[in-house]
Amino acid sequence: MIGDRSSVSDYVNLYSHTHHVLASPDVTLRQTLIGSGVRITYHATVLAGVCVGDDALIGTGAVVTKDVPPHAIALGVPARPVRYKVRHDCPYCRRGEPHPSQCQDRLPDRKPNPDYPDFLKPGFGTREA
Ligand SMILES: [Zn+2]
Numbered sequence: 001m002i003g004d005r006s007s008v009s010d011y012v013n014l015y016s017h018t019h020h021v022l023a024s025p026d027v028t029l030r031q032t033l034i035g036s037g038v039r040i041t042y043h044a045t046v047l048a049g050v051c052v053g054d055d056a057l058i059g060t061g062a063v064v065t066k067d068v069p070p071h072a073i074a075l076g077v078p079a080r081p082v083r084y085k086v087r088h089d090c091p092y093c094r095r096g097e098p099h100p101s102q103c104q105d106r107l108p109d110r111k112p113n114p115d116y117p118d119f120l121k122p123g124f125g126t127r128e129a
Contacts, residue, residue, distance in 0.1 A: 001102070003036030003054065013045040017112075022125040026116035031107040035070065044079075051103035055085060070099045 008014070014034070020026035030049030034040070037055040046052065046064040053070035062079040071093070072081035092099045111117055 001031070002034040003038065003102075005036055006034055006038040006040070008034075008040045009042045009044070011043045012040050014040075015046065015048040018048050020116070020120065020125070023116065025113055026120075027112055028119065029110040029112055033102050033106060035102070049106070049109070051101070051106065053101060053103070054099060055087065055090075057085070067103060070101070 002008070014032055016032055017027050017029050020028075028048070032046060032048055033051040034046070035052055035054035035056065038052050038058070039056075040046065040052070040058045041060045043060055044058045044062045044064065046058070050064050051067045052058065052064065053068055053072065055071045056068045057073045058064055058068070058079060059073070059075035061077070062075055063077045064074060065078040068074045068079065069081060069084075071085040071087060071090070073083040073085065074081050076082075087093055109119065111119065
């Protein structure tokens with residue numbers, strides 16, 4: 001889901017699913033949420049299940065693996081917030097209150113392949129490097 005006034009540049013990848021590392025047909029569907037007024041710049045990738053907060057900016061070529069807070073400028077692989085836009089016109093910033101967000105409304109993950117009905121724990125089937 002993409003909020004209003006958001007822009008998605010050329011060659012951006014927005015994912016809505018992941019594959020298990022050992023079994024490609026084991027797919028998990030995750031809702032990816034992009035807030036309002038977000039800019040996702042050239043060649044950036046947003047992995048499945050991530051929530052990008054309102055007014056955030058995702059840098060060129062970034063790979064977003066975790067939620068991005070409102071107003072954040074997130075760069076790199078994996079993407080990290082490096083700066084925050086200062087928005088004096090934002091009533092939530094001005095009052096120091098949390099911003100309203102759709103992140104908590106993300107739909108639960110789903111399994112589309114009946115051959116792989118179970119959610120495996122993150123990292124299942126792998127070991128630390
Ligand atoms: Zn704000």
